[in-house]
Amino acid sequence: MKDALDVHRSLLAREVPHEVVRLPRVVLSADEIPEVLDLAASRCVVVRLYHADDRVAAVIVRAGEQPHPGAVLAALDARTLRSVRPAEVNAITDFAAPLVSPVLLPESVEVLADSCVGLSDVVYAPTGDSGTVLGISSRWLLTASRARVAELCSPMSPTIDLADDVDDDVRQLAQRLRDWR
Numbered sequence: 603m604k605d606a607l608d609v610h611r612s613l614l615a616r617e618v619p620h621e622v623v624r625l626p627r628v629v630l631s632a633d634e635i636p637e638v639l640d641l642a643a644s645r646c647v648v649v650r651l652y653h654a655d656d657r658v659a660a661v662i663v664r665a666g667e668q669p670h671p672g673a674v675l676a677a678l679d680a681r682t683l684r685s686v687r688p689a690e691v692n693a694i695t696d697f698a699a700p701l702v703s704p705v706l707l708p709e710s711v712e713v714l715a716d717s718c719v720g721l722s723d724v725v726y727a728p729t730g731d732s733g734t735v736l737g738i739s740s741r742w743l744l745t746a747s748r749a750r751v752a753e754l755c756s757p758m759s760p761t762i763d764l765a766d767d768v769d770d771d772v773r774q775l776a777q778r779l780r781d782w783r
Contacts, residue, residue, distance in 0.1 A: 604696045606729035609705050609736055619748050621737040623730060631700040632728040635735055636665050639726060643667075646726045646735075647719055647743070649702040651691050651711075656679035658694055662704050662715040662727075662749055669716060669754040677714055677752040697730040704747040705736065715749035 606622050613620045625638050625751060632648035639646070646665035651658060652674065659678055661669045675683050686701035694711065695702050704727050706745065720740045727736045727743060744751065 603692070603698060604703070604706055604730045606731045606734040606736075607727045609703050611737050612706050613736075613738075613746060616746065617751060618742050619739065619740065623726070623735050623737050625733050625735060628732040629701070630732065632702070633700075635726055635728065639735070641726065644718070645722045645724070647704065649704050649707075649726065651686040651694065651702065653682070653684050653686055654678040654712075655682055658686060658687075658710065659712045659714060660695075660702070660704070660707050660747075661754060662713065662719055662743075663755055664716065664718055667716070667755050669714075673752065673754045674714065677750070677754065678712065689723065698732075701728040701730050701732060703728050703730050703736065704743060705748065709776070711745050713749040714754060715744055715747070715751050716754040717751050720744065720751065721761055 610622050615775045617633065627637055627638055629638055636643040643665040647662050648665050650661045650663060650669060654674070661674060663669050671683055686694065691699035691702060695707060697703055722740055724737060725740050725743055727738065729736050
């Protein structure tokens with residue numbers, strides 16, 4: 603499994619300014635990072651992995667948020683969307699499923715980032731370790747992760763957990779969004 607040292611070495615090799623921060627206590631999920639660091643959730647990011655048609659996509663969002671399924675479908679120009687199961691996340695990314703780092707994702711994984719991620723100058727992201735986080739400017743994070751930026755978590759839009767397959771209403775919405783473009 604990849605960990606903080608792998609992330610650190612990769613960023614050093616690319617001369618990306620960053621900091622690996624030791625947490626005061628262990629976290630079991632990236633969504634716990636804001637609480638442990640006593641930061642606003644908007645300053646911390648997490649990675650959600652999805653199967654979009656026949657490919658895998660990683661979506662970077664603020665901690666505690668879920669991307670809007672219709673927005674993800676439209677951004678990926680996909681028809682179906684479902685969450686990647688934890689065992690698959692481990693196998694695909696080589697990171698522990700609840701602590702996937704946005705850095706060092708395989709080239710085969712398409713990376714999207716919610717536009718809200720860029721609103722904070724510095725963000726904190728998981729490193730794959732339960733005891734550390736990556737402190738990095740949002741600009742460098744977006745560059746190092748190869749992310750395409752899209753509006754994925756509209757503040758006024760309801761979000762749902764994609765543990766189950768997306769229903770027909772969401773597919774129809776995504777189709778209307780694709781037709782509108």
